[in-house]
Amino acid sequence: MFNKIIQPQVMYGNFSGYAQAQPAAADEEIARVGPGTPAGEYLRRFWHPVFVTDDLGELPEAIRILGEDLVLFRYGEKRDQIGLVHKHCIHRRASLEYGKCEVNGIRCCYHGWLYAPDGEILETPAEDSKTADLLRKRTRLGAYPVIEYRGLIFTYMGPAELKPDFPVYDACIYEGMTSQTYKAPYRCNWIQILDAILDPTHTTYLHSRNSHPQFSEGMKADGVLKFYERNANHFLGSSTRRVGENVWVRVNELILPNFTQAGSAFAVDGTQPCYFGRSCFTRWVVPVDDENSVVYAWANFGSRWDPHEYNTTEGHEMIEQGEVLDRSPQDKKRFPADSEAVEGMGGISTHKGENLMPTDRGIVMYRRRVRKQIRDLANQIEPPQPVKAGDSLVKTYGQDTVLTMPPRNGADDDAHLDRIGSAVMDLQFAVEGISDNDRDAEIIGRLKALESNGID
Ligand code: FES
Numbered sequence: 460m461f462n463k464i465i466q467p468q469v470m471y472g473n474f475s476g477y478a479q480a481q482p483a484a485a486d487e488e489i490a491r492v493g494p495g496t497p498a499g500e501y502l503r504r505f506w507h508p509v510f511v512t513d514d515l516g517e518l519p520e521a522i523r524i525l526g527e528d529l530v531l532f533r534y535g536e537k538r539d540q541i542g543l544v545h546k547h548c549i550h551r552r553a554s555l556e557y558g559k560c561e562v563n564g565i566r567c568c569y570h571g572w573l574y575a576p577d578g579e580i581l582e583t584p585a586e587d588s589k590t591a592d593l594l595r596k597r598t599r600l601g602a603y604p605v606i607e608y609r610g611l612i613f614t615y616m617g618p619a620e621l622k623p624d625f626p627v628y629d630a631c632i633y634e635g636m637t638s639q640t641y642k643a644p645y646r647c648n649w650i651q652i653l654d655a656i657l658d659p660t661h662t663t664y665l666h667s668r669n670s671h672p673q674f675s676e677g678m679k680a681d682g683v684l685k686f687y688e689r690n691a692n693h694f695l696g697s698s699t700r701r702v703g704e705n706v707w708v709r710v711n712e713l714i715l716p717n718f719t720q721a722g723s724a725f726a727v728d729g730t731q732p733c734y735f736g737r738s739c740f741t742r743w744v745v746p747v748d749d750e751n752s753v754v755y756a757w758a759n760f761g762s763r764w765d766p767h768e769y770n771t772t773e774g775h776e777m778i779e780q781g782e783v784l785d786r787s788p789q790d791k792k793r794f795p796a797d798s799e800a801v802e803g804m805g806g807i808s809t810h811k812g813e814n815l816m817p818t819d820r821g822i823v824m825y826r827r828r829v830r831k832q833i834r835d836l837a838n839q840i841e842p843p844q845p846v847k848a849g850d851s852l853v854k855t856y857g858q859d860t861v862l863t864m865p866p867r868n869g870a871d872d873d874a875h876l877d878r879i880g881s882a883v884m885d886l887q888f889a890v891e892g893i894s895d896n897d898r899d900a901e902i903i904g905r906l907k908a909l910e911s912n913g914i915d
């Protein structure tokens with residue numbers, strides 16, 4: 460005997476899961492960062508931050524950068540100098556993270572070999588001098604030059620003879636700005652973290668409409684987008700929003716390969732005037748390996764940056780990605796932030812599985828340029844370094860500008876916003892070569908003139 464048959468409900472639709480089940484291949488050319496890979500070689504032509512100075516104590520630290528295992532250590536009479544060497548001792552591969560920091564370098568724990576910060580073998584105590592001399596002439600430990608700057612430790616991991624000047628950005632030396640270092644790990648490839656900086660639209664949706672808002676309330680509005688390429692390696696993405704009578708131009712920026720800035724996270728919401736307010740962070744997206752990255756940054760505070768009340772560990776995390784890092788899985792699902800958005804793509808996002816849209820054109824622009832520079836390097840054309848315009852600083856554009864410029868009766872306001880956004884950037888490009896000291900005042904003066912004169 461059977462009960463009455465109840466037909467299972469049939470779902471109708473054009474299901475395509477089976478046809479699309481094959482995973483697309485990773486974009487190896489720009490995703491792989493290890494030694495000898497195309498993108499790895501490219502990235503090795505630049506200075507990168509690799510540690511927060513205050514986190515390096517009296518003991519060596521093992522770190523992984525660009526797929527290489529390294530050891531950072533202090534040396535010198537006062538242990539106030541810093542060295543960076545390959546992790547494994549060249550005698551029999553003991554890890555130098557267990558080494559001793561000494562005046563002249565780092566000593567391996569296993570048989571006491573002493574290495575200078577540039578990798579020279581200084582002592583091989585158990586060996587006779589003839590064998591040791593032969594070895595010293597023949598080889599050395601791998602090592603990289605280090606610069607400590609404003610609380611971050613930077614290194615250059617490329618060919619020694621091609622070491623570029625260390626670039627100093629205008630954003631590093633403002634009077635009246637308080638900066639605090641922070642770091643934020645991401646469990647994914649560097650490119651998908653970098654993408655977000657030339658994707659101003661995600662600020663409206665991920666950070667503002669989907670999750671609370673995580674930043675200022677005014678970011679809920681859709682902006683009129685514009686993208687710019689300055690020089691061969693400097694990309695800007697501006698989002699121009701209408702806030703009542705005001706026009707708010709927020710500018711994100713990327714200097715290849717991995718330097719990023721934006722406007723403020725919390726200080727500006729478009730309701731108050733703001734003339735060339737500067738970036739809440741100055742940050743680098745540094746690949747640890749193919750599927751892990753770490754952001755090293757300064758969070759910036761003051762009257763033209765974010766409020767000092769956010770200068771806490773939690774505040775830095777919120778500035779970096781909209782939420783604190785240590786959250787429950789449920790909280791991450793209810794209020795996802797950048798980590799969830801970019802890590803959720805997987806260790807290496809498959810670009811062939813994307814459908815890029817007009818709002819993604821900044822991403823298309825910069826990825827194309829990265830790919831070109833990677834290919835150029837394979838043909839012995841070195842990539843361009845950050846450009847110093849004016850005196851000695853690399854000039855940056857990450858900002859908020861809010862001008863009182865009401866909508867025009869009967870006119871298309873998006874077209875009006877588009878023209879104002881262009882005018883705000885064009886007046887800055889016009890003074891790019893001006894001296895470092897005069898640039899800010901000149902830009903602010905021109906912005907105020909634009910506000911009072913309007914545009915045709
Ligand atoms: S393994 Fe380092 S000295 Fe022997």
Ligand SMILES: [Fe+2]
Nearest residue numbers: 655661780797
């Ligand atoms: Fe974001």
